Amino acid sequence: MPEQEINQVLPYEFYTQKRWENWLGRARESGFQIKESEEEAEKESAIFVNMVDDVILACLKVTARFDKGVLSREIALEVLAEIRDIVLSEVEPISEDIDLMIDSIQTSLMGALVAFECYVMGDYDEGVDTVELAKLAVEAEASDNLELALDYTAQCGALVLKGKSLPEEIMADLPYGIVAEWLDGIDSISAAMVGSDSYREFDEEDEEDTV
DSSP: OOOOHHHHHHHHHHHOHHEEEEEHHHHHHHHHOOOHHHHHHHHTHHHHHHHHHHHHHHHHHHHHHHHHHHHHHHHHHHHHHHHHHHHHHHOOOHHHHHHHHHHHHHHHHHHHHHHHHHHTTOOSSSSSSSSHHHHHHHHHTTTTTTHHHHHHHHHHHHHTTTOEEEOHHHHHHHSSSSSHHHHHHHHHHHHHHHHHHHOOOOEEEEEEEGG
């Protein structure tokens, strides 16, 4: 669908290239370095957590409007695809530590974005347990079937968007790997939904210049 036609039916821009570049600029200016101290690391990595949350919030606004019928399935998927193109595009190197963090958040965002797309498409079974899907994703990764692992991750995230939980103990027990990072994106969706329901409001204006 042409961009001009999309813009005619959208209440505002949900996410923009400029907004993403503003976050990258803040990451660059942070001079972030990976610290041995967990407390220092948590404080300095807040910029990256907020970066992820901002993208998640934009996607939640899309699905909220899809749920209310303000956006059609086709347009909602188009908007999500545009957000995906922005935040998963290759980023110019900044520093070794910052590059590692950006790579990690892009992997997490991949898990979140496929979940939003799965939710809008309705390609999930509400009768399936999120824990089971997370385990299946890990098993698929262990079998080197990343496509299947991503599909299970997407379904798990769609169920979280539907209101199901992803137990903390499952996240804590995940083996290190790409599925763990994808599911971290799902966990970010869950945290955002619990933290605030402001994304359900319909009178916001585009906030791209406030980052």
